[in-house]
């Protein structure tokens with residue numbers, strides 16, 4: 767059993783260890799990390815999963831964060847990731863719970879679209895589709911791994927072009943709805 771909560775400052779060290787184990791210590795060299803350098807994750811969308819019997823950082827079993835990006839030089843979007851689950855706890859729907867919960871929160875906060883670099887075989891169930899056929903491009907990344915999902919009814923309308931790092935925090939990041947409570 768696990769519990770999903772908002773990430774707390776005391777979780778950061780345990781998340782770094784989890785991410786190093788999931789992606790390797792050279793993970794900062796990945797293309798997606800170019801979009802995270804010097805930019806804070808989107809406020810209110812960083813969630814963690816803990817073992818139901820251990821709410822401390824030592825019981826952390828999963829993490830998800832989102833970063834702000836800009837598409838086509840002007841349209842704000844979210845970059846989902848990294849997402850990681852403790853190897854011994856995979857297959858318990860922790861990843862499913864972290865994605866579903868955070869995407870619902872992102873939609874409630876007014877975000878319109880989420881991008882990620884990952885497998886369609888996993889992320890397709892959450893509404894992600896290949897992004898290149900929609901005219902989206904992340905330089906240096908394998909096109910078949912670039913995925914996009916709408917968070918609003920017309921969230922993908924007009925969303926095309928090259929994905930770039932956000933020059934500053936996404937405006938919707940300051941909407942306080944999601945830090946206050948988590949939707950069920």
Ligand SMILES: CC(C)(COP(=O)(O)OP(=O)(O)OC[C@H]1O[C@@H](n2cnc3c(N)ncnc32)[C@H](O)[C@@H]1OP(=O)(O)O)[C@@H](O)C(=O)NCCC(=O)NCCS
Nearest residue numbers: 788849850851856857858859860861862883884885887888
């Ligand atoms: C991907 C990950 C977050 C999934 O977490 P999880 O809590 O095990 O996921 P869930 O329990 O929600 O789903 C498990 C199912 O997804 C499948 N799955 C996991 N990773 C997958 C992948 N890359 N492609 C396709 N299916 C995948 C599992 O085989 C399992 O299938 P089953 O239910 O038919 O047995 C976890 O495997 C992980 O941390 N992997 C290493 C880091 C990583 O790859 N992160 C994603 C970056 S794109």
